[in-house]
Amino acid sequence: MLFNTIDFIIFFIVILGVFVLIKNRKFQHVFLLLASYFFFYYTSNYLITLLIFTTIWDYYFGKAIWNADNIQRKKILLICSLAGNLGLLGFFKYTDFAITQFNFFGHYFDLGHQIPLLNLALPIGISFYTFHSITYTVGIYRGQLSPVKSFTDYAIFVAFFPQLVAGPILRAKDFLPQLREKIDGLEVGTQFRRIVITNANLKIGITLMAIGFFKKMVIADNISPMVGDVFNAPIGVDSFTIILGSIAFGIQIFCDFSGYTDIALGAAAILGFKMPINFNKPYFATSPSDFWRKWHISLSSWLRDYLYIPLGGSHKSKTRTYLNLFITMFLGGLWHGASWNFVLWGILHGVYLASHKFIVDKFPLLGNAKFFKTKLGWLVSLLITQYFVFLAWIPFRVQNVDFMKYSMMKYVLVDFHTSSTLNFILSHRFHIVIMVGFVILHIISYKIPHLRERISNVKLRYWLVFLVGIMLCVFFSYEGNPEAFLYFKF
Amino acid sequence: MNQSVALAVLVAFIISFSILSLGLFLYHYKLEDGTWVLSSDNILVKQRVFFSQKFPANQEKIFLIGSSQIWALNTIYMHEDLLKNNLNYTVYNLGVALDVPKVRMKTIDLIISAKPTIVVYGISDRDFATDSSSSDESQVNLLPSPHDIIQNWLGPQLANSPFDFNFLQSPKLNFLTMVGGLPGDNRFYANPDIYATLEQYNFPIANNTKLQIDYANFESILPLEKNENLIAFKKIISKLHENKIPVIIFVIPQERHRLEHLPDPNVFNLFLNNISQEYPDVPIYSLWDRYADMNIWEDRRHVVMNAKNTTRVYSDDIAKIITNYLSPNTIELDQSLSRWTFNDG
Numbered sequence: 001m002l003f004n005t006i007d008f009i010i011f012f013i014v015i016l017g018v019f020v021l022i023k024n025r026k027f028q029h030v031f032l033l034l035a036s037y038f039f040f041y042y043t044s045n046y047l048i049t050l051l052i053f054t055t056i057w058d059y060y061f062g063k064a065i066w067n068a069d070n071i072q073r074k075k076i077l078l079i080c081s082l083a084g085n086l087g088l089l090g091f092f093k094y095t096d097f098a099i100t101q102f103n104f105f106g107h108y109f110d111l112g113h114q115i116p117l118l119n120l121a122l123p124i125g126i127s128f129y130t131f132h133s134i135t136y137t138v139g140i141y142r143g144q145l146s147p148v149k150s151f152t153d154y155a156i157f158v159a160f161f162p163q164l165v166a167g168p169i170l171r172a173k174d175f176l177p178q179l180r181e182k183i184d185g186l187e188v189g190t191q192f193r194r195i196v197i198t199n200a201n202l203k204i205g206i207t208l209m210a211i212g213f214f215k216k217m218v219i220a221d222n223i224s225p226m227v228g229d230v231f232n233a234p235i236g237v238d239s240f241t242i243i244l245g246s247i248a249f250g251i252q253i254f255c256d257f258s259g260y261t262d263i264a265l266g267a268a269a270i271l272g273f274k275m276p277i278n279f280n281k282p283y284f285a286t287s288p289s290d291f292w293r294k295w296h297i298s299l300s301s302w303l304r305d306y307l308y309i310p311l312g313g314s315h316k317s318k319t320r321t322y323l324n325l326f327i328t329m330f331l332g333g334l335w336h337g338a339s340w341n342f343v344l345w346g347i348l349h350g351v352y353l354a355s356h357k358f359i360v361d362k363f364p365l366l367g368n369a370k371f372f373k374t375k376l377g378w379l380v381s382l383l384i385t386q387y388f389v390f391l392a393w394i395p396f397r398v399q400n401v402d403f404m405k406y407s408m409m410k411y412v413l414v415d416f417h418t419s420s421t422l423n424f425i426l427s428h429r430f431h432i433v434i435m436v437g438f439v440i441l442h443i444i445s446y447k448i449p450h451l452r453e454r455i456s457n458v459k460l461r462y463w464l465v466f467l468v469g470i471m472l473c474v475f476f477s478y479e480g481n482p483e484a485f486l487y488f489k490f
Numbered sequence: 491m492n493q494s495v496a497l498a499v500l501v502a503f504i505i506s507f508s509i510l511s512l513g514l515f516l517y518h519y520k521l522e523d524g525t526w527v528l529s530s531d532n533i534l535v536k537q538r539v540f541f542s543q544k545f546p547a548n549q550e551k552i553f554l555i556g557s558s559q560i561w562a563l564n565t566i567y568m569h570e571d572l573l574k575n576n577l578n579y580t581v582y583n584l585g586v587a588l589d590v591p592k593v594r595m596k597t598i599d600l601i602i603s604a605k606p607t608i609v610v611y612g613i614s615d616r617d618f619a620t621d622s623s624s625s626d627e628s629q630v631n632l633l634p635s636p637h638d639i640i641q642n643w644l645g646p647q648l649a650n651s652p653f654d655f656n657f658l659q660s661p662k663l664n665f666l667t668m669v670g671g672l673p674g675d676n677r678f679y680a681n682p683d684i685y686a687t688l689e690q691y692n693f694p695i696a697n698n699t700k701l702q703i704d705y706a707n708f709e710s711i712l713p714l715e716k717n718e719n720l721i722a723f724k725k726i727i728s729k730l731h732e733n734k735i736p737v738i739i740f741v742i743p744q745e746r747h748r749l750e751h752l753p754d755p756n757v758f759n760l761f762l763n764n765i766s767q768e769y770p771d772v773p774i775y776s777l778w779d780r781y782a783d784m785n786i787w788e789d790r791r792h793v794v795m796n797a798k799n800t801t802r803v804y805s806d807d808i809a810k811i812i813t814n815y816l817s818p819n820t821i822e823l824d825q826s827l828s829r830w831t832f833n834d835g
Contacts, residue, residue: 046632233751235751430666460494475510476662478662
């Protein structure tokens with residue numbers, strides 16, 4: 001179910017209605033689980049079986065790992081659990097990709113036999129719920145948490161509908177305790193917390209959701225046609241148009257994905273659940289590592305904790321550290337999609353991170369230079385970082401190899417032609433206005449910390465004006481045929 | 491929880507929805523002699539009005555359907571061409587901008603109800619391009635789909651409703667039209683021949699410079715088995731067959747710059763092969779690159795309309811195809827206009 005549909009709004013109102021009316025905690029949990037399954041089934045149909053399989057698989061492996069009496073056995077069980085999770089992900093997401101590569105090399109070496117593609121449907125959200133699930137079994141293996149007693153609670157953790165299809169990637173140790181949180185009441189004593197819709201949660205949740213809808217429907221969806229006009233057939237297009245297209249795509253994907261996250265965080269907040277933030281003004285990052293502390297935070301921290309550190313992190317040799325960074329980002333790129341363009345995107349970021357680390361290690365004085373502490377130094381760092389970040393968005397957006405090569409060449413080797421760029425800008429005035437609007441709002445949100453909380457804390461009548469403004473923008477951006485979120489395909 | 495926040499949300503919704511409805515209503519309707527009449531290009535309403543008119547008894551009708559890329563087909567010229575071979579048919583150009591089979595499917599029953607003698611359907615690669623919402627719709631459902639169940643129930647309810655909600659259908663399109671935010675020219679959404687005044691859409695032939703910098707979309711095409719537009723297209727053909735209405739398909743001509751920038755032209759050929767295999771009795775004619783180098787283009791996708799001595803060739807060719815279909819012995823098609831066959835792909 002897409003967040004930006006009337007279907008979801010009705011679905012969510014019904015859920016809230018049930019939670020307001022029925023206060024029994026056990027019923028609420030079962031209902032939340034069934035609602036989450038319905039949410040997934042609505043668009044994924046029979047592919048819900050994979051979600052249920054993953055849930056059952058890791059629930060029992062979690063218990064088995066906990067009960068295993070020696071570390072060797074724990075390790076074997078963990079490997080089995082990971083094999084099931086990653087095997088499912090690999091089979092559905094990467095089989096056809098692997099067959100295509102095999103056929104390519106088969107053709108190259110004249111093997112004379114082509115393996116037919118399986119044309120498997122990519123289950124929505126599989127990359128996300130696989131990673132959620134892994135945090136549970138690995139968490140138990142590492143002794144960070146004990147297995148949950150209630151299957152329903154564990155199934156809610158995997159299938160919790162706000163984050164189910166595109167994150168943020170939850171950690172079992174952060175989310176599961178919220179389901180068994182205890183509260184003290186004067187009249188009833190200590191008891192498990194029920195799902196209660198409070199005014200404060202409702203206000204912050206709706207504020208977040210409104211901002212999310214605005215980002216997705218008003219900014220991302222309106223910029224999307226211009227991005228298509230640049231990158232669907234870029235051959236012959238001037239450098240400045242390519243750069244403009246790359247900036248536009250950077251804004252589109254940020255608003256699309258962070259918009260989704262805001263809606264997810266808002267929906268969870270209304271139900272009283274806390275989820276980790278996923279974005280923290282990434283286009284104000286001043287180094288590649290800073291960028292990854294601000295962009296898709298739940299993924300980058302997952303990759304750090306479950307891939308980079310197990311590979312050795314920065315605790316081995318310097319060369320090994322660079323290699324670890326590179327491998328982590330390479331696999332991070334592949335996680336996004338079974339396609340070489342995502343791999344290239346990951347490789348670029350791997351190179352950025354490793355190069356930055358290398359420079360910082362090699363020239364420690366540079367990092368401490370006074371210049372970079374000044375406003376100008378900050379601006380220079382920001383522009384250099386974002387130049388490379390936006391360069392990397394080209395392979396993320398463009399799959400066709402020739403188009404990608406051409407676009408990246410034009411981005412790097414600027415041709416300084418302006419006439420067709422001016423024509424392009426004139427014929428895309430509306431999109432440019434939206435982009436300028438985004439830049440202004442982005443700067444405002446950077447300058448005013450905790451803007452969302454501040455909005456949700458204003459007096460009710462001002463908050464109502466804010467909502468009317470957002471709703472009007474969203475309504476006038478409604479197309480009748482909603483655009484899917486970009487990260488749904490990952 | 492007290493209800494103040496929920497009430498504020500409800501009030502905000504009512505206020506903003508009222509502003510939206512009022513704005514769109516005033517955009518679409520105007521007050522004339524005390525009654526509200528449609529004033530804008532609400533295409534679905536206009537089509538309903540067109541198809542429900544009383545056509546002259548015994549009139550032989552040819553409906554040309556497709557997107558704005560068929561608007562350059564001049565029905566008067568075509569009528570003249572057909573008459574030369576004693577074929578007295580009235581030709582209606584029913585092209586609708588941005589039309590794709592999925593959208594056309596909505597009016598197929600209206601088309602059938604008007605009982606055309608032949609339907610001539612112009613298609614190009616764009617008809618099968620991905621629309622942004624299709625990524626989650628392309629999947630085959632093995633279990634019942636709640637979305638489809640709701641749609642199947644709600645669709646007839648809304649269709650039989652005494653209120654016309656069409657003016658609320660795409661606020662974005664209306665808003666962008668109002669503020670001039672559509673890429674390129676923010677022109678018509680209805681075939682001028684039928685739904686509007688012809689003169690206002692008489693655009694000039696583009697020069698080479700304009701064609702070089704023209705930004706036309708190249709959306710990717712989903713594979714055959716997942717392509718919703720192909721499924722809708724086949725449903726349209728099957729429905730017309732069921733109602734014994736013959737269909738001729740032609741491939742819309744394309745301009746040279748567009749052809750050179752197409753990511754993979756062979757993908758579209760797969761679609762034509764698939765259609766010709768499934769409907770062997772439906773003739774397919776290709777004008778794909780027939781006029782690619784001619785000086786007749788308004789932009790990379792559209793042949794100019796109403797420029798008598800230049801673009802008549804397009805109307806004449808379609809008239810020839812129809813004549814050859816209706817009366818094979820009266821006219822012989824030249825080699826380049828011959829029927830598409832499976833092996834051509």
